[in-house]
Amino acid sequence: MSDLFKDDDTFLARWLSGELSPQELAEFEKSDAYREYQKIANHTSNLDTPQWDTQKIWNQIEGDESNIVAKKETKLVRMGWITYAIAGCALLVLGYLTLFNTNSIQLHETFATQNETIHLPDGSVVYLNAGSSLQYNTKTFPEQRNLDLKGEAFFEVTKGSAFKVKTDHGDVRVLGTSFNIKSRVERFEVQCFTGSVGVSSLGSAEIQLLKGEKVEAQKGKLQNKSQFNALEGTPVWRNGQSRFNNVLVIEVLNEMERQFDIEIKANPTIENIENYSGGFDHNNLESALQIVCSSINCTYVIDGTSVRITQND
Amino acid sequence: MSFSNDTCNKIIFQKFYQDQSEGLLNYVYYKSGNTGFAEDTVQESFIRLWKNCARVPLEKAKSFLFTTATNLFRDRLKHKKVVLKFRERPVQTQTNQDPEFLMQEKEFKAKLDRVISALPEAQRITFLMNRIDKLKYREIAEILGVSQKTVEKRIHQALLVLRKEIGKI
Numbered sequence: 429m430s431d432l433f434k435d436d437d438t439f440l441a442r443w444l445s446g447e448l449s450p451q452e453l454a455e456f457e458k459s460d461a462y463r464e465y466q467k468i469a470n471h472t473s474n475l476d477t478p479q480w481d482t483q484k485i486w487n488q489i490e491g492d493e494s495n496i497v498a499k500k501e502t503k504l505v506r507m508g509w510i511t512y513a514i515a516g517c518a519l520l521v522l523g524y525l526t527l528f529n530t531n532s533i534q535l536h537e538t539f540a541t542q543n544e545t546i547h548l549p550d551g552s553v554v555y556l557n558a559g560s561s562l563q564y565n566t567k568t569f570p571e572q573r574n575l576d577l578k579g580e581a582f583f584e585v586t587k588g589s590a591f592k593v594k595t596d597h598g599d600v601r602v603l604g605t606s607f608n609i610k611s612r613v614e615r616f617e618v619q620c621f622t623g624s625v626g627v628s629s630l631g632s633a634e635i636q637l638l639k640g641e642k643v644e645a646q647k648g649k650l651q652n653k654s655q656f657n658a659l660e661g662t663p664v665w666r667n668g669q670s671r672f673n674n675v676l677v678i679e680v681l682n683e684m685e686r687q688f689d690i691e692i693k694a695n696p697t698i699e700n701i702e703n704y705s706g707g708f709d710h711n712n713l714e715s716a717l718q719i720v721c722s723s724i725n726c727t728y729v730i731d732g733t734s735v736r737i738t739q740n741d
Numbered sequence: 742m743s744f745s746n747d748t749c750n751k752i753i754f755q756k757f758y759q760d761q762s763e764g765l766l767n768y769v770y771y772k773s774g775n776t777g778f779a780e781d782t783v784q785e786s787f788i789r790l791w792k793n794c795a796r797v798p799l800e801k802a803k804s805f806l807f808t809t810a811t812n813l814f815r816d817r818l819k820h821k822k823v824v825l826k827f828r829e830r831p832v833q834t835q836t837n838q839d840p841e842f843l844m845q846e847k848e849f850k851a852k853l854d855r856v857i858s859a860l861p862e863a864q865r866i867t868f869l870m871n872r873i874d875k876l877k878y879r880e881i882a883e884i885l886g887v888s889q890k891t892v893e894k895r896i897h898q899a900l901l902v903l904r905k906e907i908g909k910i
Contacts, residue, residue: 438893440900444871445878464904471853472872475827478776482762485780486755489787535793537808539886559815578812691862732898734861 444469532567538579540689543666548573551586557665559686580610582663585623597645598629607637608663614679616645621658664707671707680704680720681737688713694737698726748802749794758787761803764874768884769810771866774823774858778814786810807884823865825858827873849907856906860899867892868899 433439442448443456443465456462538544538556546554546562549569556562560579568574573591585591587604597616600609605623610616618627620637627643628634632650635643640658643650664671670683678699681692687710701724708716717728717735729736747753762783769779786809790802797805829850857865870881878896882889 433897438890438897441878441893441896444896444900461904464908465900467849468853468900468903468907471850472857472868474830475869475873476830477767477770477873478826478828480763480766480780482759482766485762485784485787486758488784489758489791532795533792534796535789537812539808539811559812561812732861732895733863 440465532565533563534566535561535563537561540686550588552591553584555582555666557581557686577609577611579612580608580665582606582608582666597648598627598632598650601626601628601634606661612679612682614676614682618643619656619658619663621661621663665710668710669707670710673705674703675705677701677704677720677724680706680708684708684713684716684720688716689733691734692737693734694726695739698724698737698739746795746797747799748790748797753799754791754794757799757802761806762787765806765810767874768807768866768870769814771825771869772811772814772823772862774825782810782813785813803884804886823858823862825854827854827857852907853903856903859906860902864895864899864902867895871896 544556557580564575584606593600595611606621608619619642625637769782878892882892
C-alpha cells in the first residue's frame with residue numbers, strides 16, 4: 429500500500445475526478461498501485477447497465493393509473509377555465525379550488541436516521557421514526573380522521589371524532605389519547621400512553637388498551653395485553669434510544685440499520701437468535717454494536733457504512 | 742401567484758419521466774441487482790409522484806422519486822445477495838491484439854463485475870452513479886442526501902476494495 433494517501437480518505441476520489449495537484453499526481457503515478465487503479469478506472473468508465481425499455485414502463489404508468497390520469501386531465505381543463513376567472517374574481521377561484529381540489533393525499537416519508545414531526549389539521553401531532561411513512565387525505569381528514577402508517581410513529585391525538593390508523597398488520601382506533609405504533613415487517617406492537625386505544629388485526633377482534641398497556645401481534649394474531657412503563661409519557665425512541673424485550677436479533681439489527689443508515693451483514697444463525705432483551709442509544713454506532721455483541725457473543729467489523737457481524741466460537 | 746403545479750402538468754410530467762427514468766432504474770438496479778424489481782419500483786415511484794404531484798414542486802420531484810424508490814426497496818428486498826451484470830459500451834477495437842491478451846481482459850471484466858457486486862451497498866451505488874451515470878460527486882451527494890465528503894470517502898473506499906479484491910482472485 430502506498431504511503432501517499434495513508435491518512436487521506438478521499439485521495440482516490442479526487443484522483444478519479446482529476447482534482448489532484450500536479451505534485452500529488454506525479455507522485456501517485458510513480459507508485460506500483462497506480463497502473464492497477466488506472467485499469468479499474470478505465471474499465472469501469474466503459475460499463476453500462478442493462479438496456480431499459482422506458483417506453484414500456486411509461487405505458488404501464490399511464491395504463492395502471494388511467495383513472496387518476498383522466499381525473500387530473502379534467503382538472504387541467506377546469507384550471508384553464510379558472511385562468512379566465514382569476515381576472516374577474518380571485519375569491520371565486522379560491523372557493524372553486526377548495527371544492528374541486530382532487531390532489532389531497534398528503535404523504536410524509538422518512539429515510540434512515542431521520543425523524544419527522546407532523547402537525548395534523550386537527551391539532552394532533554405525529555412523531556415519525558426513521559424509515560417510516562404516514563399518509564392521509566387532507567380533504568376528508570376533518571370529517572374522517574383516517575391515516576395509513578408504515579413503520580413506527582408516536583401519536584398525540586386531540587379529542588374529537590374517531591381517529592383511525594391503518595397499518596399492514598392491523599388497525600388502531602382512538603378518540604383522544606397518546607400511543608405508539610410499531611408496524612415493521614417483523615413486528616406489530618401498540619403501546620397506550622394516555623386515554624384508551626382500540627387495536628384490531630386481520631385475525632383478531634378488537635382489543636381495548638388503557639394507559640400503560642400494550643399489545644403485540646404474532647403471526648397476524650393479537651396476543652394478550654401486558655404492562656409497560658408509560659410514566660415517561662413518550663416512547664423511548666423519541667429520546668434517542670431503542671429498547672427490546674424478548675425479540676429475535678434480526679429485529680434489533682433492522683432497527684440499527686434504520687437508526688444509523690448502515691447495512692448490516694450477519695448470517696441467519698445470528699439473525700435468528702431468540703429472546704434478545706436490551707437496547708442501544710441512537711448516537712453511537714460503536715457502543716450500540718458492543719452492547720448487542722456482548723450479550724450474544726459476536727464480533728463486528730465496521731467498514732464505512734457496512735457492518736459485518738460474526739459469531740464467536 | 743400560481744395555483745397549479747408543473748408536476749401535475751402531464752406534458753411536463755412525461756418529459757420529466759423521460760429525463761429521470763433511466764437514472765432511477767440504474768439506481769434501483771445498483772441497489773437490488775434485479776432488473777424486474779427495478780422496473781416495478783420505478784413504475785410505482787412515478788405513479789406515487791403523480792398522485793402527489795400537487796404537493797411536490799418539480800424541483801423536489803427528483804428527490805421524492807429517489808426517496809420513494811429507496812423506501813420501496815427497504816420494504817421488499819432485504820438481505821438478498823446482489824449480482825450485477827454490466828454491458829460494455831462499444832470501445833474502439835485495437836487491431837492485432839493477441840488471444841491471450843483478450844482472454845485476460847475477459848477474465849478481468851468478469852472479476853470486476855463480481856467484485857463490484859460484492860461492494861457494500863452505499864459504496865457500490867455511489868461508485869456506479871459516478872462511473873456509469875457519469876454524475877459529479879456533488880450531484881450524487883444531492884441525490885443520496887449525504888455530504889460531498891461522504892461521497893468522496895465512499896469512492897475512495899470502493900477503489901481501495903476493488904484493487905485489493907481483484908488482486909486477490
